[in-house]
Amino acid sequence: MKAICFYFQIHQPFRLKTYRFFDIGNDHYYYDDFANDDIITRIAHRSYLPANEMLKEMIAQYGKKFKVAFSISGTALEQLEQYVPEFIDSMKELTATGCVEFLSETYAHSLASLQDPEEFVAQVKAHDEKIYQLFGQKPKVFRNTELIYDDDIAAMVLSMGFKGAITDGAKHILGWKSPNYVYNSAAAPKLKLLLKNSKLSDDISFRFSNTEWANYPLRADTYINWIAQLPEEEQIVNLFMNYDTFGELQPRESGIFEFMKALPRFAAEHDIQFMTPSEVISKLKPVAELSVLHPISWTDEARDTSAWLGNTLQNEAVEKLYSIGERVRLCQDKRIKQDWNYLQASDHFFYMCTKHSSDGSVHSHYSPYDSPYAAFTNYMNVLSDFMTRVEAQYPSDIDNEELNSLLLTIRNQEHEIEELNREVEMMRNNIVKDTTGDFAPEEPALPLPEPKSEKKPEKKPEPKKKTAKPAPKKKTKTTKETTKKEK
Amino acid sequence: MKALMFGWEFPPHILGGLGTASYGLTKGMAENGDMDITFVIPKPWGDESKDFARIIGANSTPVAWRDVNWDYVQARIGNVMDPQLYYNLRDHIYGDFNYMNTNDLGCIEFSGRYPDNLIEEINNYSIVAGVIARTLDFDIIHSHDWLTYPAGIHAKQVTGKPLVIHVHATDFDRSRGNVNPTVFSIEKDGMTHADHIITVSNLTRRTVIEKYGIDPAKVTTVHNAVEPLSEELLNVTVPPKHDKVVTFLGRITMQKGPEYFVEAAAQVLHKVKNVQFVMAGGGDMMEKMIRLAARRKIADRFHFTGFLRGKQVYEMLKASDVYIMPSVSEPFGISPLEAMQMGVPSIISKQSGCAEILENVIKVDYWDTNAIADAIYSIINYPAMYNQLREQGLAEVDQIRWNKAGAKVIDIYRSLMK
Numbered sequence: 001m002k003a004i005c006f007y008f009q010i011h012q013p014f015r016l017k018t019y020r021f022f023d024i025g026n027d028h029y030y031y032d033d034f035a036n037d038d039i040i041t042r043i044a045h046r047s048y049l050p051a052n053e054m055l056k057e058m059i060a061q062y063g064k065k066f067k068v069a070f071s072i073s074g075t076a077l078e079q080l081e082q083y084v085p086e087f088i089d090s091m092k093e094l095t096a097t098g099c100v101e102f103l104s105e106t107y108a109h110s111l112a113s114l115q116d117p118e119e120f121v122a123q124v125k126a127h128d129e130k131i132y133q134l135f136g137q138k139p140k141v142f143r144n145t146e147l148i149y150d151d152d153i154a155a156m157v158l159s160m161g162f163k164g165a166i167t168d169g170a171k172h173i174l175g176w177k178s179p180n181y182v183y184n185s186a187a188a189p190k191l192k193l194l195l196k197n198s199k200l201s202d203d204i205s206f207r208f209s210n211t212e213w214a215n216y217p218l219r220a221d222t223y224i225n226w227i228a229q230l231p232e233e234e235q236i237v238n239l240f241m242n243y244d245t246f247g248e249l250q251p252r253e254s255g256i257f258e259f260m261k262a263l264p265r266f267a268a269e270h271d272i273q274f275m276t277p278s279e280v281i282s283k284l285k286p287v288a289e290l291s292v293l294h295p296i297s298w299t300d301e302a303r304d305t306s307a308w309l310g311n312t313l314q315n316e317a318v319e320k321l322y323s324i325g326e327r328v329r330l331c332q333d334k335r336i337k338q339d340w341n342y343l344q345a346s347d348h349f350f351y352m353c354t355k356h357s358s359d360g361s362v363h364s365h366y367s368p369y370d371s372p373y374a375a376f377t378n379y380m381n382v383l384s385d386f387m388t389r390v391e392a393q394y395p396s397d398i399d400n401e402e403l404n405s406l407l408l409t410i411r412n413q414e415h416e417i418e419e420l421n422r423e424v425e426m427m428r429n430n431i432v433k434d435t436t437g438d439f440a441p442e443e444p445a446l447p448l449p450e451p452k453s454e455k456k457p458e459k460k461p462e463p464k465k466k467t468a469k470p471a472p473k474k475k476t477k478t479t480k481e482t483t484k485k486e487k
Numbered sequence: 488m489k490a491l492m493f494g495w496e497f498p499p500h501i502l503g504g505l506g507t508a509s510y511g512l513t514k515g516m517a518e519n520g521d522m523d524i525t526f527v528i529p530k531p532w533g534d535e536s537k538d539f540a541r542i543i544g545a546n547s548t549p550v551a552w553r554d555v556n557w558d559y560v561q562a563r564i565g566n567v568m569d570p571q572l573y574y575n576l577r578d579h580i581y582g583d584f585n586y587m588n589t590n591d592l593g594c595i596e597f598s599g600r601y602p603d604n605l606i607e608e609i610n611n612y613s614i615v616a617g618v619i620a621r622t623l624d625f626d627i628i629h630s631h632d633w634l635t636y637p638a639g640i641h642a643k644q645v646t647g648k649p650l651v652i653h654v655h656a657t658d659f660d661r662s663r664g665n666v667n668p669t670v671f672s673i674e675k676d677g678m679t680h681a682d683h684i685i686t687v688s689n690l691t692r693r694t695v696i697e698k699y700g701i702d703p704a705k706v707t708t709v710h711n712a713v714e715p716l717s718e719e720l721l722n723v724t725v726p727p728k729h730d731k732v733v734t735f736l737g738r739i740t741m742q743k744g745p746e747y748f749v750e751a752a753a754q755v756l757h758k759v760k761n762v763q764f765v766m767a768g769g770g771d772m773m774e775k776m777i778r779l780a781a782r783r784k785i786a787d788r789f790h791f792t793g794f795l796r797g798k799q800v801y802e803m804l805k806a807s808d809v810y811i812m813p814s815v816s817e818p819f820g821i822s823p824l825e826a827m828q829m830g831v832p833s834i835i836s837k838q839s840g841c842a843e844i845l846e847n848v849i850k851v852d853y854w855d856t857n858a859i860a861d862a863i864y865s866i867i868n869y870p871a872m873y874n875q876l877r878e879q880g881l882a883e884v885d886q887i888r889w890n891k892a893g894a895k896v897i898d899i900y901r902s903l904m905k
Contacts, residue, residue: 020857021758021864312878316871354847354879373849376872377865384868 013345047247074107104139110344151187164281169195180234186291209254220262351375493635515889530599533566549593636677688840739770751859832876
């Protein structure tokens with residue numbers, strides 16, 4: 001018996017507006033709202049929404065037999081919430097059918113897994129929380145940005161409690177092996193791996209409407225036949241693609257929706273099931289270990305990370321960005337946190353790619369910039385401004401440890417103040433009780449209007465507290481001042 | 488294959504890009520082998536390279552019979568021409584040009600520059616071409632730029648051999664649209680008579696097709712290239728400097744868009760102080776630019792060097808961190824390629840022909856001074872940007888070779904000779 005595992009990626013970055021160097025230090029808003037709104041709305045209406053309708057229809061028709069998985073980046077969710085809220089509703093309805101699984105990933109669709117392990121963990125948590133908050137699911141299977149994966153990432157993913165991860169069935173990793181099995185990681189043997197079947201996935205997402213293709217027009221029965229004819233032992237076919245395959249990469253007129261709708265019927269004829277990644281991982285046993293020393297991804301011919309980290313520009317931008325990671329995590333400022341997320345989107349680095357040939361054209365197709373150099377200039381201008389803002393919060397001449405301890409004292413003192421305040425409050429309540437209450441033995445005879453405003457002298461324990469209260473405040477102020485002075 | 492080429496400049500005595508391009512192309516064609524090229528120029532100096540082309544001077548070609556002996560000829564023009572060739576040419580004088588201003592050898596004098604009586608000189612050049620065409624044996628005629636079109640036409644009419652004209656620039660580029668009718672008619676005449684037209688960029692090709700009304704089928708683009716620089720030039724030394732240097736290098740004329748450079752400089756200096764701007768070259772807009780820089784209050788950081796020649800050019804480039812060419816209309820523009828060879832990141836206007844083939848440069852609209860300023864800022868502030876442009880630029884320009892351009896030209900010759 002065989003199974004098909006569908007997984008769709010939805011991601012949109014917050015594209016940057018043209019940000020000239022004159023703006024550095026003057027303008028702290030970086031995003032091209034018009035383009036972001038325009039693009040997400042267009043794609044949602046042409047692809048995401050109709051595709052959701054398609055899935056709903058299929059699930060309604062075939063019951064629980066048809067299942068899919070989604071991975072939606074945090075930035076895409078934010079844009080969808082803001083510009084196309086109806087999609088979130090539609091997704092919730094789809095989730096309610098119980099045939100949809102959400103996968104875990106980094107919130108910002110970032111390269112943190114390669115650059116900054118701490119940030120990576122934080123982003124995965126943030127993303128999973130967002131998914132839980134919106135759709136009430138806790139993701140169990142992890143898929144990294146653009147299926148970036150290597151042994152180090154495997155270890156991190158396992159330590160975060162995931163049982164499985166998704167990556168690409170890159171030829172240079174698999175060699176003669178087939179992607180149609182479950183594998184496990186050599187570095188973290190408990191982590192199971194699902195590998196993308198590139199040929200069958202790309203038949204749908206890239207070649208479907210290509211009239212030059214030998215198999216054009218592709219029909220659902222032919223396609224299912226291909227899967228049915230795979231060797232008996234090959235049990236799982238992982239079809240991973242961008243969700244905008246439906247309606248955007250493959251236009252509606254190409255018949256892509258009808259093709260999809262027909263799949264379950266022919267699959268049933270050949271006794272092929274549909275499974276979600278977590279089902280696959282719980283039901284199938286790994287056949288072998290895979291060791292991946294150098295990171296792979298599902299992008300470009302090389303299937304490596306050169307699409308984002310392939311030239312000097314990209315490396316410089318990424319390095320500069322993550323050099324301030326620790327600082328940003330110390331910040332409490334919400335705007336800074338938000339910008340930090342948005343600036344990490346891998347897309348910004350994708351636009352800086354200087355590759356030529358067929359890969360290059362994919363890069364320039366998605367890029368809002370004329371050239372990789374323009375992409376770099378614009379990004380670096382924004383990053384410079386962002387870094388000065390972080391710097392303004394925490395000057396870089398204080399090293400992180402010192403800063404950390406200072407922040408800790410401040411926070412502890414805040415805590416202390418709060419506690420003391422609470423105590424004061426309690427005491428005050430007691431006093432109020434005392435003054436109004438019964439056990440005032442000696443002094444009720446004293447003039448009343450004054451003591452109400454100045455009760456300090458009346459009771460012994462209180463004045464101490466009251467003097468105790470302003471003291472730490474002053475202290476915190478002075479510590480804050482000293483940190484500022486140290487600039 | 489034997490080609491007769493008419494040109495106006497030939498290194499080392501050059502006044503602009505035309506000489507460099509003619510030289511490079513000729514050499515590149517020779518590298519493809521099986522080419523016998525005769526290159527006619529108005530006034531050779533004797534120190535031109537003769538390795539890959541025979542040089543004939545128009546000023547040593549007789550148009551009127553003079554009875555002179557071998558020794559006299561040898562003494563007069565032996566440094567530029569074999570006396571035997573002089574006699575061969577003398578045998579082919581086709582009319583009585585004694586009424587013209589000829590010298591003791593029966594030759595017409597040429598300045599070889601761009602004098603005020605340029606039109607007269609062009610006409611004389613064409614008279615001389617008649618003698619040369621009747622004397623030599625060749626398969627094809629190739630005229631470089633409008634100055635030599637009449638000569639090419641003349642040679643074609645005399646011999647019936649196919650004529651290729653090479654458009655290095657048109658008057659539309661030089662004048663921002665205000666064309667000189669005389670020049671236009673010479674250009675148009677050349678294009679009409681040509682069997683094939685080679686343009687240095689698609690930009691120029693469009694001009695030829697649209698403005699001169701030429702059939703697109705007979706216009707082909709062959710992009711210019713560069714000669715690898717000598718070790719000596721690559722290793723010129725310059726004094727160490729503290730500030731970043733941004734350089735504009737070229738004639739300071741309307742065509743080159745110098746005012747956009749000044750405006751961008753003013754914007755950059757508004758934000759960063761440790762930058763110097765250099766406008767190297769001379770031209771009719773220089774004084775205006777000096778006034779503009781003063782008006783923008785950046786004269787302390789904006790320098791004019793005047794015309795640079797030979798090695799000075801490379802010293803200037805070596806000292807630069809950014810090279811900029813904001814040309815309003817540039818048929819090709821070979822100088823950014825030279826800057827790249829010297830490892831200087833370049834900013835060029837999208838309105839330049841070389842923008843069609845260069846990847847590792849920053850391309851901007853010449854009028855978009857914001858974008859120019861931003862690009863300058865980016866290169867001087869972000870080391871990765873500088874390094875990527877520098878290294879990739881070097882690698883890229885290394886691949887732009889004249890022999891490839893030469894091969895394309897030879898292909899065109901072949902198609903015409905069938």
